[in-house]
Amino acid sequence: MNIKSSAIVLFSPTGTSSKVVGAVCDGCRCAARVIDATYTTPDNLEFASDALVFVAVPVYGGKVAPLALQRMEAMRGDKTPVVLIVVYGNRAYEGALSQLDEFVTQRGFVTVGAAAFVGEHSYSSKEHPIAVGRPDMTDLADARNFGKELATKLAAITVPRMVDVTRLVPPRDSLWSKLRFIFFILRQRNKKKPATKPAPVVDMEACKGCGKCTRLCPNGAISPDGKHTDAERCIKCCACVKCCPARARHFATPYAPILSQCFAARKSPVTIL
Numbered sequence: 262m263n264i265k266s267s268a269i270v271l272f273s274p275t276g277t278s279s280k281v282v283g284a285v286c287d288g289c290r291c292a293a294r295v296i297d298a299t300y301t302t303p304d305n306l307e308f309a310s311d312a313l314v315f316v317a318v319p320v321y322g323g324k325v326a327p328l329a330l331q332r333m334e335a336m337r338g339d340k341t342p343v344v345l346i347v348v349y350g351n352r353a354y355e356g357a358l359s360q361l362d363e364f365v366t367q368r369g370f371v372t373v374g375a376a377a378f379v380g381e382h383s384y385s386s387k388e389h390p391i392a393v394g395r396p397d398m399t400d401l402a403d404a405r406n407f408g409k410e411l412a413t414k415l416a417a418i419t420v421p422r423m424v425d426v427t428r429l430v431p432p433r434d435s436l437w438s439k440l441r442f443i444f445f446i447l448r449q450r451n452k453k454k455p456a457t458k459p460a461p462v463v464d465m466e467a468c469k470g471c472g473k474c475t476r477l478c479p480n481g482a483i484s485p486d487g488k489h490t491d492a493e494r495c496i497k498c499c500a501c502v503k504c505c506p507a508r509a510r511h512f513a514t515p516y517a518p519i520l521s522q523c524f525a526a527r528k529s530p531v532t533i534l
């Protein structure tokens with residue numbers, strides 16, 4: 262294929278999707294323009310047939326993070342080849358890749374490659390580690406290799422050939438982990454919902470008011486001094502928790518311990534071309 266330009270469209274509050282797609286592009290040897298939809302809705306999301314587009318997004322609740330799709334709503338292609346990358350926190354990506362495939366196909370793109378990679382879970386902490394440090398060196402080497410194979414595939418074809426993302430086989434969990442997690446979810450559903458929506462809490466003594474969390478919040482949910490969070494706007498991405506230099510922000514969720522216990526076994530990336 263004669264590719265004249267390439268672009269990365271990404272949404273990545275805690276940076277793992279961004280790292281993975283960067284490594285894929287490195288492997289592909291394409292100097293892609295980065296269109297970051299993490300903080301604002303980008304303007305120019307129309308792509309010609311001779312462009313190559315990479316889309317990278319995190320998985321939330323087995324689906325594509327809703328704000329990512331909202332920000333990418335205006336994407337339009339003209340039979341433009343697209344490579345889809347979903348990044349998940351070592352539990353499961355469930356229907357996210359199929360959902361993203363449908364989203365881009367409806368907008369005129371042809372999915373020529375797809376992958377599901379693991380990134381450190383947004384809820385991971387010292388007490389409840391979940392996929393800590395991922396994507397690691399091995400993941401990034403796999404991502405570069407995927408990019409290399411993609412370049413070989415594209416060099417060998419003249420028109421984009423669609424891949425069937427449903428053929429991708431997700432990594433398996435032990436039956437014990439699966440059942441334990443399902444029972445936990447069922448118990449959660451039967452519990453009374455808290456009166457207010459959950460959001461990260463601030464240790465007022467530790468917070469220096471530097472405003473880094475305010476700048477890195479994808480949905481403008483944090484006050485300029487960083488002391489208050491609008492729970493209605495918060496998407497629970499935990500970017501504010503991870504970026505705080507004073508470690509003054511915490512997100513207490515009952516999901517962290519169970520995810521840490523049930524999904525400790527390493528999952529490898531899966532790719533399709």
Ligand SMILES: Cc1cc2nc3c(=O)[nH]c(=O)nc-3n(C[C@H](O)[C@H](O)[C@H](O)COP(=O)(O)O)c2cc1C
Pocket residue numbers: 272273274275276277278279318319320321322323324348349350351352353354379380381382383384496497498499
């Ligand atoms: C609200 C929310 C829901 C999530 N749901 C899932 C999930 O269903 N499965 C999973 O494995 N990881 C899940 N994660 C973890 C993220 O997919 C993972 O941390 C990802 O690497 C974040 O991408 P980013 O660094 O690009 O923001 C969830 C994270 C958040 C904040």
